[in-house]
Amino acid sequence: MDSGGRDVTDMTLRSTSVTAAEAASRSAVLKRLRLTDVVFHGLTRAAAMAVLVLLSGVIVALVIGAAPALGTFGFSFLFDESWNPVTERFGALAPIYGTLITSAIAMLIAVPVGLMIAFFLTELCPMVLRRPIGIAIELLAGIPSIIYGIWGLFIFAPFVQKYIQPPLIDTFANVPVLNSLFAGPPYGIGMATAGMILAIMVLPFVTSISRDVFDAVPPVLKEAAYGVGCTTWEVFRNVVLPFTRVGVIGGFMLGLGRALGETMAVTFVIGNAHHVSASLFAPGTTISASIANEFTEAVGDLYTSSLVALGLILFFITFIVLAIARYMLLRLQQRAG
Amino acid sequence: MNFTRIALATAVLALSSAAANAIDISGAGATFPYPIYAKWADAYKKETGSGLNYQSIGSGGGIKQIKAKTVTFGATDAPLPGKELDESGLAQFPMVMGAIVPVVNLDGVKPGELTLDGPTVAKIYLGEVKSWDDPAIAKLNPNTKLPKQAIVPVRRSDGSGTTYNFAYYLADVNPDWKSKVGVSTAVQWPVGIGAKGNEGVANNVANTKGAIGYVEYAYAKQNKLTHTKMVNKAGKTVEPSSASFQAAAANADWNSQPGYGVILANQPGDQSWPMTAATWILLYKKPADVPATAEALKFFAWSYAKGDKMAEDLDYVPMPDKVVNDIQKMWSSEIKDAGGKPLFSPTN
Numbered sequence: 001m002d003s004g005g006r007d008v009t010d011m012t013l014r015s016t017s018v019t020a021a022e023a024a025s026r027s028a029v030l031k032r033l034r035l036t037d038v039v040f041h042g043l044t045r046a047a048a049m050a051v052l053v054l055l056s057g058v059i060v061a062l063v064i065g066a067a068p069a070l071g072t073f074g075f076s077f078l079f080d081e082s083w084n085p086v087t088e089r090f091g092a093l094a095p096i097y098g099t100l101i102t103s104a105i106a107m108l109i110a111v112p113v114g115l116m117i118a119f120f121l122t123e124l125c126p127m128v129l130r131r132p133i134g135i136a137i138e139l140l141a142g143i144p145s146i147i148y149g150i151w152g153l154f155i156f157a158p159f160v161q162k163y164i165q166p167p168l169i170d171t172f173a174n175v176p177v178l179n180s181l182f183a184g185p186p187y188g189i190g191m192a193t194a195g196m197i198l199a200i201m202v203l204p205f206v207t208s209i210s211r212d213v214f215d216a217v218p219p220v221l222k223e224a225a226y227g228v229g230c231t232t233w234e235v236f237r238n239v240v241l242p243f244t245r246v247g248v249i250g251g252f253m254l255g256l257g258r259a260l261g262e263t264m265a266v267t268f269v270i271g272n273a274h275h276v277s278a279s280l281f282a283p284g285t286t287i288s289a290s291i292a293n294e295f296t297e298a299v300g301d302l303y304t305s306s307l308v309a310l311g312l313i314l315f316f317i318t319f320i321v322l323a324i325a326r327y328m329l330l331r332l333q334q335r336a337g
Numbered sequence: 338m339n340f341t342r343i344a345l346a347t348a349v350l351a352l353s354s355a356a357a358n359a360i361d362i363s364g365a366g367a368t369f370p371y372p373i374y375a376k377w378a379d380a381y382k383k384e385t386g387s388g389l390n391y392q393s394i395g396s397g398g399g400i401k402q403i404k405a406k407t408v409t410f411g412a413t414d415a416p417l418p419g420k421e422l423d424e425s426g427l428a429q430f431p432m433v434m435g436a437i438v439p440v441v442n443l444d445g446v447k448p449g450e451l452t453l454d455g456p457t458v459a460k461i462y463l464g465e466v467k468s469w470d471d472p473a474i475a476k477l478n479p480n481t482k483l484p485k486q487a488i489v490p491v492r493r494s495d496g497s498g499t500t501y502n503f504a505y506y507l508a509d510v511n512p513d514w515k516s517k518v519g520v521s522t523a524v525q526w527p528v529g530i531g532a533k534g535n536e537g538v539a540n541n542v543a544n545t546k547g548a549i550g551y552v553e554y555a556y557a558k559q560n561k562l563t564h565t566k567m568v569n570k571a572g573k574t575v576e577p578s579s580a581s582f583q584a585a586a587a588n589a590d591w592n593s594q595p596g597y598g599v600i601l602a603n604q605p606g607d608q609s610w611p612m613t614a615a616t617w618i619l620l621y622k623k624p625a626d627v628p629a630t631a632e633a634l635k636f637f638a639w640s641y642a643k644g645d646k647m648a649e650d651l652d653y654v655p656m657p658d659k660v661v662n663d664i665q666k667m668w669s670s671e672i673k674d675a676g677g678k679p680l681f682s683p684t685n
Contacts, residue, residue, distance in 0.1 A: 082525060083525055084524070084525035085496070085521050085522070085523040085524060085525070086518070086519035086520070086521045086524050086525065087519070087525075153540060153541070153544060154540070154544055157544060157545070158544050158545070158546075161545065161546060162546070184487065185467070185487030185489070185547075186487070187487075187489050187530060187545065188544075188545055188546075189530050189541070189545065190530075267494075267533065271529075271530035271531060272494035272530065272531030272532065272533075273526065273528075273529065273530060273531055274525065274526075283529070283530040283531070285531075293494040293495050293531065293533055294494070294495060294496060294523065296394055296395060296397065296398045296495065296496075297395045297396070297397035297398060297495045297496025297497065297522060297523065298397065298496060298523075299397045299400070299496060299521075299522060299523075
């Protein structure tokens with residue numbers, strides 16, 4: 001049977017004349033293959049479901065934990081500035097405010113700087129520098145947040161107190177609005193410092209994602225733009241950015257997600273004060289910093305429950321941010337397409 | 338066959354007797370006494386083989402852990418009220434005393450150079466005294482050149498027995514503090530920046546020009562911070578030192594509160610340091626783990642008897658002998674196993 005195995009005609013013959021035994025073994029193989037697929041399918045689905053189960057578990061646990069506080073204070077919990085363990089009156093306004101303000105400062109600094117770095121790296125940077133700068137940015141992402149916190153407390157905050165805050169406070173002393181935004185006394189520690197540390201921490205996210213998407217812009221588009229006489233800025237503004245906006249927004253949201261939830265570095269430099277102040281130099285607190293600081297030592301059910309309620313609020317804020325990001329992406333895609 | 342059986346039996350015996358000799362005690366709570374507990378535990382282990390695993394997670398955490406029965410004893414700087422002790426079946430007794438000192442960061446001001454009094458410290462933390470050249474501070478320090486610099490009050494961001502004792506003192510000397518802020522392990526601070534733990538406050542004060550903070554004396558000393566002198570209840574200016582802490586402790590009437598829960602703030606006496614504080618141990622009167630609690634009592638008795646020198650080396654104040662006798666009588670009469678047998682007798 002196997003004598004002329006290499007002959008093409010022979011092969012055809014073999015495949016058409018199937019013995020019963022061969023047919024049985026083939027169907028067994030097929031069955032096994034089908035089974036592996038079913039198992040693999042099931043495993044992937046189980047893994048995906050596990051995420052849903054975990055997520056709903058977290059929500060349920062947060063809601064149950066937060067119930068006493070939300071039941072006691074109701075909606076006013078969201079708008080109350082007081083945080084008084086002595087009289088057991090708690091409100092989330094100061095932590096929410098601090099979370100949003102520090103994240104806003106971080107994004108205001110990190111996004112323009114990150115986009116500029118990314119554009120420089122992909123378009124303008126000499127080849128020799130490209131790798132060192134790229135690696136340095138990635139290393140920045142690898143530094144643990146506690147290191148940022150310690151550096152912020154020991155090096156950065158004293159520097160801010162001495163060289164950044166006094167001139168800003170003096171310069172804007174007579175300018176309306178700005179004088180309340182940059183009001184003293186210069187503590188070094190405060191919301192502005194926390195925002196600046198956060199900016200450094202989210203910079204690598206914004207930069208590396210933007211760099212990757214900028215790299216994906218077809219060279220022909222840029223070359224055509226340069227060809228009709230566009231300046232570098234015009235190419236960046238009118239070709240690269242519109243082409244990559246989806247990816248850039250993705251990087252922005254990833255950075256914002258980190259800024260909103262960052263705990264360790266912030267708690268070192270924000271001052272941990274439950275106050276809502278107009279001045280960016282005033283100490284404040286964020287949701288995650290409050291939880292990290294106070295949870296272990298919270299005495300009484302209402303206190304603990306209020307901290308859990310803060311966690312629930314952070315969960316919602318993150319959810320809303322993600323939802324807005326999705327919505328923006330959707331609209332952009334619709335407009336584009 | 339016979340030989341192996343004997344060998345096995347010996348091995349089991351050896352193992353079980355070793356276990357009986359060295360029971361590890363677990364405790365959790367206050368950070369304030371942590372340095373001395375760690376030192377005592379080290380010496381005790383060398384002498385007896387029994388180790389102590391003490392987690393300095395803070396007084397509130399210590400109270401939670403002992404109520405959850407995850408540790409043999411809890412430690413707290415804020416004494417539990419008698420009612421709470423009775424409800425939870427806990428015994429409470431003071432282990433050692435120490436002191437809280439104000440520390441400052443001012444250019445050109447050396448440790449012990451600045452003098453403050455209680456009402457002024459309260460006003461600083463209420464936000465009423467905002468600058469170092471304020472007349473209230475200048476009046477206490479006629480010979481020191483005070484800069485026109487903003488005061489940065491630094492305080493604990495976590496709940497803390499140190500805060501409890503500090504706030505208790507401020508409430509005692511300033512009625513505004515009592516009505517506006519109150520006394521607790523965590524309060525609603527009108528001004529200032531928060532830092533986690535004694536070491537957090539120490540670091541923040543060391544790194545912020547114009548800062549004032551309050552820390553346990555050992556932390557101030559170890560971090561070489563600029564401590565201040567204080568005007569005490571008798572109107573005398575005192576240095577923080579073992580002598581002034583002991584003077585404050587000497588006048589305390591320990592039996593006036595259930596569970597010896599006497600706060601030593603603002604004690605009378607010319608030499609008394611006004612922010613002296615005791616730290617307490619919490620144990621179950623009917624413990625679930627009898628051997629561990631018995632071992633813990635042995636460790637505490639050993640510390641009372643042989644730990645005074647070590648405590649003084651670290652600037653803590655040992656408990657007076659009379660109080661220790663009282664406490665040990667309480668142990669033998671109140672801490673018992675399920676059969677009603679006391680876990681501790683003062684003679685052994």
